Amino acid sequence: MLKPQTQALFDEYISAHQHPTNRLTHKIAIPLIVLHIVAMLDWVRLVSVPALPGGSLTLAYVAWALASIWFVRADARLGLIVSVAAALCIPLGRMLPREAVIGIALFGWLVQLAGHAVWEKKSPSFLTNLVHALVGPLFFVALLTGDYKVAAQAQTAPQTAR
Numbered sequence: 771m772l773k774p775q776t777q778a779l780f781d782e783y784i785s786a787h788q789h790p791t792n793r794l795t796h797k798i799a800i801p802l803i804v805l806h807i808v809a810m811l812d813w814v815r816l817v818s819v820p821a822l823p824g825g826s827l828t829l830a831y832v833a834w835a836l837a838s839i840w841f842v843r844a845d846a847r848l849g850l851i852v853s854v855a856a857a858l859c860i861p862l863g864r865m866l867p868r869e870a871v872i873g874i875a876l877f878g879w880l881v882q883l884a885g886h887a888v889w890e891k892k893s894p895s896f897l898t899n900l901v902h903a904l905v906g907p908l909f910f911v912a913l914l915t916g917d918y919k920v921a922a923q924a925q926t927a928p929q930t931a932r
Contacts, residue, residue: 779902780912783905784918786894792890795889796882796910797910798878799882799885803878804907808834815827816829834857840904841904848912
């Protein structure tokens with residue numbers, strides 16, 4: 771069962787994602803956007819740390835650590851899944867040529883924005899609530915694992931019993 775705060779964030783998020791085609795675009799775009807953001811943040815080297823892969827502490831590690839704290843606090847199991855997936859984006863991003871990462875970024879954002887402009891006809895929710903930039907990946911994993919569906923059914927069950 772999701773924490774009430776996480777459930778509320780998911781409910782708010784889903785209210786801005788009602789059209790089925792928009793939801794489909796997000797299933798494509800969110801993983802691509804996470805990959806490109808992590809990969810691009812990994813281009814920013816902060817300090818030399820020979821113990822780390824690549825020998826440097828990058829902005830990707832810092833952003834990953836901070837986001838992981840938020841994810842795990844929102845929901846331990848889902849947060850762990852998102853955190854591991856995001857961590858895997860660091861070595862994956864290093865294997866990709868920069869041009870490919872830029873192409874992934876452009877494609878991911880075009881698909882995401884098309885979902886909102888063409889089908890949903892609403893601005894992306896992170897434009898009004900920046901936290902939704904983190905909610906999106908967590909929500910995506912909740913859909914994949916069935917956690918949101920279960921929580922939504924449990925929440926609506928008393929209403930259907932009336």
